[in-house]
Amino acid sequence: MKKHLTTIILSAVIVVLAAVLVGILIFLKNQPVQQRATEPLVDIKAYEPDSSKWGLNFPNQYDSLKKTKTNKEDTQFGGSSGFSWLERDPRQVILFGGYGFSKEYNDDRGHEWSLEDVNNTKRVNEKTPGTCYACKSSNNPGIWNTIGLEAFSKMPFAELGKQINEPIGCANCHEAGTMKLTVNNPAVIAGFEAQGIDWTEFSRQEMRTVVCANCHVEYYMAGESKVLTVPWEDGTDIESILGYYENIGFKDWEYPEAGTATLKAQHPEYEFFSAGSTHYEAGVACADCHMPYVRDGAAKYSMHDIHSPLLNPELACGACHTDVEYVISRVNEIQGQVSDTKIAAEDAIIDAITAIKAANAISPNDGALLDQARAFHRKAQYLWDFVSAENSTGFHNPEYALKLLAEATNYARQAQMLAAQSVGNPALLTTGVYYQPPE
Numbered sequence: 001m002k003k004h005l006t007t008i009i010l011s012a013v014i015v016v017l018a019a020v021l022v023g024i025l026i027f028l029k030n031q032p033v034q035q036r037a038t039e040p041l042v043d044i045k046a047y048e049p050d051s052s053k054w055g056l057n058f059p060n061q062y063d064s065l066k067k068t069k070t071n072k073e074d075t076q077f078g079g080s081s082g083f084s085w086l087e088r089d090p091r092q093v094i095l096f097g098g099y100g101f102s103k104e105y106n107d108d109r110g111h112e113w114s115l116e117d118v119n120n121t122k123r124v125n126e127k128t129p130g131t132c133y134a135c136k137s138s139n140n141p142g143i144w145n146t147i148g149l150e151a152f153s154k155m156p157f158a159e160l161g162k163q164i165n166e167p168i169g170c171a172n173c174h175e176a177g178t179m180k181l182t183v184n185n186p187a188v189i190a191g192f193e194a195q196g197i198d199w200t201e202f203s204r205q206e207m208r209t210v211v212c213a214n215c216h217v218e219y220y221m222a223g224e225s226k227v228l229t230v231p232w233e234d235g236t237d238i239e240s241i242l243g244y245y246e247n248i249g250f251k252d253w254e255y256p257e258a259g260t261a262t263l264k265a266q267h268p269e270y271e272f273f274s275a276g277s278t279h280y281e282a283g284v285a286c287a288d289c290h291m292p293y294v295r296d297g298a299a300k301y302s303m304h305d306i307h308s309p310l311l312n313p314e315l316a317c318g319a320c321h322t323d324v325e326y327v328i329s330r331v332n333e334i335q336g337q338v339s340d341t342k343i344a345a346e347d348a349i350i351d352a353i354t355a356i357k358a359a360n361a362i363s364p365n366d367g368a369l370l371d372q373a374r375a376f377h378r379k380a381q382y383l384w385d386f387v388s389a390e391n392s393t394g395f396h397n398p399e400y401a402l403k404l405l406a407e408a409t410n411y412a413r414q415a416q417m418l419a420a421q422s423v424g425n426p427a428l429l430t431t432g433v434y435y436q437p438p439e
């Protein structure tokens, strides 16, 4: 009897111990990732631009960040080789006619290339303002903190360049010491504030997206000082952004011989993804797909070798999707459709440009109709470019991509029609005059 009781007590103790152990394991599993070393080895000073110093404390993150320099592999529509869009799709030479992007337009590549690529682009000349360094270097947060954004922006590119010697690094995304994710681009902070948003109130999961918005956003250079500004005052959806540009009467350049005040969209991944995409609405963050967790022995860390998730789908998608092959087939489907629709929009815009140029040559000041044609051309170009300059070939928000491209085509055809009407010349309704795709 006594022996029986001992067994019962022992079993109970074992069950309780096992339950406690499982509890502890679940607790540990749900903790944010910890480094193997619990104490920092060296103190990192605020805004430290040199990532190798941070790397002494966090070698896994540092080593994986460095790999963005050696990535070369391409995917069907993206990847890391930095190929020329103008060679791949010569329509874009016409679409950006009269603007720097018609001289050089290369696909984005790894973060470690950022500084070299901006220093070497043909789009930089002696008039280029310092603004162009804004998303290219870990020196910036410290410089902004010292001299402010306006002085930074209006300094000539070459002069500011003397203070800039690091590509994108730890200081662009983390606060030294706490290692918290941060928004340190003053233009983006202002953009959130203009909408009544205090970025410090974003949750940790939201910050895993917002930290990328330091750079992967639409912007323009405001006024004489060329101050970096994000056009978010009325919201981050494209209608609000276009409305904002209308209100301030902004143009990036005037299309030669057509006279259209044209806009250039810049990498609006954040705005595009957050405009109601399935993943955004489900609470998925940029880092979930682009910085999946990887293991190094017992340590689990976020892969800082950021690139196309199609190059490591098991890691990038497999954490949430069991059928990785299926979701990748969906990506291919979506991107193929978006790419075809995008080219149809490009052809329509090129027809609009041809017609407006012709009408303009016949009768440049033909008032209302031709001006309306230009207004539609401006809108078509911007809607198309918003999808085109966003680097996922529609995947970040497939429905939105197709909607914007359909609208762009519609506006372009209306522009062409109005231009033809403005001079009463049906010959201007011809299509495909400018560019014939190779067989």
Ligand code: HEC
Binding pocket: 075, 076, 077, 078, 079, 080, 107, 108, 209, 212, 213, 216, 269, 270, 273, 279, 284, 285, 286, 287, 288, 289, 290, 307, 308, 309, 310, 331, 391, 392, 393, 395, 396
């Ligand atoms: C659900 C997964 C997912 C999320 C979330 C996501 N992306 Fe992507 N991203 C992709 C895929 C897939 C591609 C397409 C890659 C390709 O075509 O090779 C891509 C492409 C890109 C590219 C171009 C890469 C290349 O190879 O040229 C950039 C830049 C990018 N994403 C940034 C972001 C940013 C910034 C966010 C958040 C605002 C984000 N992504 C959110 C999956 C995701």
Ligand code: HEC
Binding pocket: 033, 034, 035, 051, 052, 054, 055, 058, 061, 062, 063, 065, 168, 169, 170, 171, 172, 173, 174, 179, 181, 204, 207, 208, 211, 287, 291, 300, 301, 302, 303, 304
């Ligand atoms: C482009 C932005 C970006 C850059 C640059 C960057 N990080 Fe991170 N880092 C992140 C994100 C996003 C996370 C995930 C944070 C989270 O889940 O809360 C992260 C997480 C971390 C963590 C927490 C552990 C982990 O791996 O999840 C450490 C430590 C870290 N980074 C160190 C560094 C160091 C060191 C550098 C420079 C060598 C660096 N990071 C550069 C965005 C960045």
Ligand code: HEC
Binding pocket: 071, 078, 079, 080, 081, 082, 107, 108, 109, 110, 111, 113, 114, 115, 117, 118, 134, 135, 136, 137, 168, 172, 173, 208, 211, 212, 213, 214, 215, 216, 286, 287, 290, 291, 306, 307, 308
């Ligand atoms: C400090 C500015 C900055 C921040 C912050 C930043 N990026 Fe980038 N990102 C860039 C620039 C600039 C490039 C293009 C570099 C080049 O082509 O030289 C780039 C390129 C990329 C690419 C293309 C890489 C390839 O190999 O094709 C991806 C994907 C990407 N970023 C995703 C992210 C994600 C996800 C985040 C947030 C976790 C993020 N970026 C944060 C500036 C930034």
Ligand code: HEC
Binding pocket: 278, 279, 282, 284, 285, 288, 289, 309, 310, 313, 316, 317, 318, 319, 320, 321, 327, 328, 330, 331
């Ligand atoms: C952090 C989790 C997470 C990651 C990582 C993730 N997804 Fe998803 N994905 C989701 C959720 C949640 C949904 C929405 C499911 C639903 O509502 O039924 C979704 C939906 C989808 C859908 C269906 C979209 C639609 O509109 O019907 C596709 C396709 C997809 N994901 C592809 C991918 C690809 C490709 C990757 C990797 C590049 C990826 N996902 C990474 C969580 C994730």
